[in-house]
Amino acid sequence: MNIHRATIGETRPLVENHPQATPFVLSRPDATVIATGRAATHPTSSAAADALRSGTASHVVGALPFDPNDRAALWTPDSFDITDGPLHTPDTPRPFPRITVDAPEPSTDEHLRRVRSAIEVMSAADTTLDKVVLARAVRLAATDPVSAVALLERLVARDSLGNGFCVDLSDAGREHAGTALVGSSPELLVRRRGGVVECHPLAGSAPRHPDPATDRETGARLLDSAKNLREHAFVVEQVRAALAPLCDQISVPSTPELTSTPKLWHLGTPITATVRDSEVTALDLAVAMHPTPAICGTPTAQAKDLITELEGERGFYAGAVGWAGADGDGEWMVSIRCARLSADRRFLHAYAGGGIIAESDPDAELAETTTKLGTMLAALGITED
DSSP: OEEEEEOTTOOOOOOOSSTTOOOEEEEOSSEEEEEESOSEEESSHHHHHHHHHHTSOSEEEEEEOSSTTSOOEEEEOSEEEEEESSOOOOSSOOOOOOEEEEEEESOHHHHHHHHHHHHHHHHSTTOOOOEEEEEEEEEEEESSOOOHHHHHHHHHHHSTTOOEEEEEOGGGOGGGTTOEEEEOOOOEEEEEETTEEEEEOEEEEEEOOSSHHHHHHHHHHHHTOHHHHHHHHHHHHHHHHHHTTTEEEEEOOSSOEEEEOSSEEEEEOOEEEEESSTTOOHHHHHHHHOSOTTTSEESHHHHHHHHHHHHOOOTTTTSEEEEEETTSOEEEEEOOSEEEEOTTSSEEEEEEEEEEOTTOOHHHHHHHHHHHHHHHHHHTTOOOO
8 A cells, every 4th residue: 555644735636537536535624634546345344443453454444334233335545645734625616516405305394293203202201212313414406417526625625624524435335336425524533643542522502603792602502501511411421431441541521612613613522531452443442432422312222223213224424434544543533514425426415413302492403404504505505495
């Protein structure tokens, strides 16, 4: 494999010679990974982890599905480049087709019905379910094939931290053949550098406001919201529990802090730990933590069952996208604020979800998903009807 460590300003341009020739890209504030080609594919996360530990693979890149039992899209690339800083986007944006909203999936009425059903389940006297995350999508149509790279560059350029990802889902087979997932996730699932492990779960949100004073007040109310603080606590406790068998010196702040994107305020908790066994890779940590209550619910098994009952299969939305090296280092982001591009690149499905608890208001939950969809729709130059 060709492994290259570049510096700021040395980023090679992203090339997409064919609409389906999608490179793997993970853009983060401090570094960008670009991987191309396939030296080997790994149908499961365990197979990929074994390849890293045995030295068969120096790196693995790709995506984990929402349901850990589904086939992953993981592979060892031919070329693996790391560049300091976020992805460099061109001064002149690539040409981009006109995109329009085709239809919500499901309808807004159906999404409200699902939210009410979940609230009813969690309000029952004998319930064990504390939280479930329900999602919806918007189907979008393009006049010409959409370049995954061009969409990624648009998302990175709009994100103040330069967050973005692009991953080919073909290795998952079946309906995923030829498709790609592109997004700008604000949520770090896990990062390992040397022996240090970092996580930054997000749960609980409120829309940003153009007026600075109102915006600050919105953030302050979020920090004081009993509903959102409760939802956030579920996530933090499960992350702590998932790290405990693999890590020591787990440090969790007593209260969350505000994290912002252009569209939303989030409650976030930066968590650090020290990996106990040097053979535990970033991929192992990601698998141990996924899915968190931030994108599934708690208890996990009951929440996942209800999601399957109400939504059906999610595929790679609310999974994880990232990379891991044989030295254990790596980084995985939760795959939210994203869209799945069809194999012919003529259609996109943009996704958004929200955490539901017994005290949730269905109309407010619908509005939250609309705000979250704004990240993708704004990059595409459209607004949802």
